[in-house]
Amino acid sequence: MFPRASRTPPSAAHPSAQAGFTLLEVLVAFVIAALALGALFGGALGGLRAEHTADRMQEALSRARSHLATVGHGVALRPATEEGEDGSGFRWRIAITPAETSAAQTGAASATRLALYHVVVTEFWPQEGGERSIVLRTERLGTAAGGGP
Structure with a gap:
């Protein structure tokens, strides 16, 4: 019948045509990999910065609570502003201001002024x-400056 013609695929005819990637394909792959690694590095660096900020804030909160606990015990409860250094770059300020004053009867004839x-x-x-900075606010009850009546 009809003679069979043998057909060779184009890749077999030119083996170098499909043997590897072109230079452009390799460059595009490197650019994509570099962008992905850059994004990963930026995310990791942002996470480390956030962790450092959270650690410093937690330390500042602990130091501020400690200073607040001294008010009325180690620090007199009177109108004043005190400042100082805590070390490691931390500084503190305590500001105490009067809010209200009232007279409370503690006995038949004596009155103690509370503030x-x-x-x-x-x-x-x-x-x-x-x-x-971190700020803690509270109110404390104490005797009024100047004592009794």
Whole structure:
């Protein structure tokens, strides 16, 4: 019948045509890999910065709570502002201001003047891009400055 013609596929005819990747394909693959690695590195670096910020904030909170606990015990409960260094770049400020004063009867003839004080403890520390701070506010009841009637 009809003679069979043998057909060779184009890749077999030119073996070098499909033997590997072109230079352009390799360059595109390297660019994609570099972008992916850059994004991963940026994310990891951002996570490390966030962890450092959280650690410093937790330390500042602990120091501020400690200073707040001294008000009325180690620090007199009277109108004043005190500041100091805590070390490791931390600084603190305690501000005590009177809020209200009232007379409370403690006996038949004596009266003790009580005062409500606003207490503000601020802890500062240096951070990349500026200074950070944390503020704790509370109120404490104590005797009014000047004593009794």
